Amino acid sequence: MPLRNTTDSWGHIAQLFHWLMAVLILAMIVLGLMAKNWPLSPTKLSLFFWHKSLGMTILGLVVVRLSWRWANPTPPLPATLPRWERTAAHITHALLYAVMIAMPLSGWVINAAAKIPFKVFGVWTLPAIVAPDKALQELAALVHFSLFLLLAMLLILHTAAALRHHLLLHDDILSRMLPGCHGHARRKPQ
Amino acid sequence: MKWVALAVMAVLSLSPRLEAASWSIDPATSRVIFIATFEGAEFDGRIDGITGTIEFDPATPQTGRMDVIVDIRSADTGSADLNDGMALTEWFDYARHPMARYLSEDITETAPGQYETHGLLTIKGISRPVTLPFTFGAQTGSALIQGATTLRRTDFNIGEGDWASGEAIGLEVRLEAKITLIGND
Numbered sequence: 001m002p003l004r005n006t007t008d009s010w011g012h013i014a015q016l017f018h019w020l021m022a023v024l025i026l027a028m029i030v031l032g033l034m035a036k037n038w039p040l041s042p043t044k045l046s047l048f049f050w051h052k053s054l055g056m057t058i059l060g061l062v063v064v065r066l067s068w069r070w071a072n073p074t075p076p077l078p079a080t081l082p083r084w085e086r087t088a089a090h091i092t093h094a095l096l097y098a099v100m101i102a103m104p105l106s107g108w109v110i111n112a113a114a115k116i117p118f119k120v121f122g123v124w125t126l127p128a129i130v131a132p133d134k135a136l137q138e139l140a141a142l143v144h145f146s147l148f149l150l151l152a153m154l155l156i157l158h159t160a161a162a163l164r165h166h167l168l169l170h171d172d173i174l175s176r177m178l179p180g181c182h183g184h185a186r187r188k189p190q
Numbered sequence: 191m192k193w194v195a196l197a198v199m200a201v202l203s204l205s206p207r208l209e210a211a212s213w214s215i216d217p218a219t220s221r222v223i224f225i226a227t228f229e230g231a232e233f234d235g236r237i238d239g240i241t242g243t244i245e246f247d248p249a250t251p252q253t254g255r256m257d258v259i260v261d262i263r264s265a266d267t268g269s270a271d272l273n274d275g276m277a278l279t280e281w282f283d284y285a286r287h288p289m290a291r292y293l294s295e296d297i298t299e300t301a302p303g304q305y306e307t308h309g310l311l312t313i314k315g316i317s318r319p320v321t322l323p324f325t326f327g328a329q330t331g332s333a334l335i336q337g338a339t340t341l342r343r344t345d346f347n348i349g350e351g352d353w354a355s356g357e358a359i360g361l362e363v364r365l366e367a368k369i370t371l372i373g374n375d
Binding site: 040043045046116117118122132134 | 227228229230231232233267268269270271272275278352353355357358359
């Protein structure tokens with residue numbers, strides 16, 4: 001199976017980006033909710049440290065991932081898919097990318113506006129993207145949490161749709177994102 | 191010729207003595223910078239509420255005495271969240287212990303122009319002997335004391351309970367003081 005995408009399948013690199021970032025995003029949701037709700041303590045600070053470090057990692061990965069996507073053919077959706085489904089899929093994927101960029105950026109703004117000392121994984125000092133500002137901090141926190149709610153809805157929709165295609169429609173939409181599964185999907189007669 | 195001697199003495203007594211022994215701390219320009227670490231990242235803050243009196247003559251350092259009072263509540267890290275944390279009971283407990291105090295017992299000269307004061311530093315109601323090295327520079331009617339030291343915050347119960355391990359917020363805190371003095375004479 002190739003590293004690059006082909007005209008009918010995702011390559012290994014695209015698949016790696018997809019599943020790696022899926023795992024990181026799930027970890028981030030757990031870390032974020034725990035950090036937010038934990039009582040003020042060294043543990044709370046540590047949870048935020050890992051949440052922020054992974055968040056900035058995701059931001060870096062999204063940039064590389066998008067560059068890779070634009071440098072590769074994008075496997076089209078099956079020709080049999082109705083127009084409303086096509087549109088829904090494109091919008092969902094575009095929103096997922098938008099959230100993957102907007103969430104770490106809003107988090108970065110929270111950190112800078114709150115002037116919390118932070119080095120990504122204790123190594124790289126995150127530059128101050130804004131000046132300290134309590135009101136801006138609160139606004140960015142509201143945006144960040146609202147984006148989380150949007151992300152949660154998108155993930156449910158995205159996962160449900162993938163499972164629908166695989167288990168009900170029996171097409172290869174999910175299997176072509178899985179390494180080694182391509183070509184094993186049974187096509188249901190239309 | 192006696193009148194010449196009297197005239198000279200009269201003139202000399204009119205000019206201000208360059209090194210007055212008694213000083214008041216100028217709260218407007220005195221400050222202490224503190225430097226600590228938070229999750230491995232260094233940060234700093236400043237404390238501006240400093241008052242007190244200092245008696246010091248570099249010619250006779252052993253007669254010197256310092257009584258420095260610091261309003262800890264004036265501490266500012268630039269972060270409202272960190273500032274709020276400092277006020278907490280487990281940290282500086284602003285409500286019960288708003289003031290810190292340094293009372294020196296003994297001052298010695300360790301090298302030309304370098305001094306050391308041994309005294310009692312009281313923070314959060316806890317007193318510990320602390321040695322502070324400093325330099326002293328005087329002009330007409332004013333002087334400047336600069337000194338620095340590193341303290342272990344847990345010696346004063348600052349950051350109690352889980353915070354005492356030092357894993358999130360470091361135990362060592364560097365202090366850099368710049369105290370401007372106004373002559374009392």
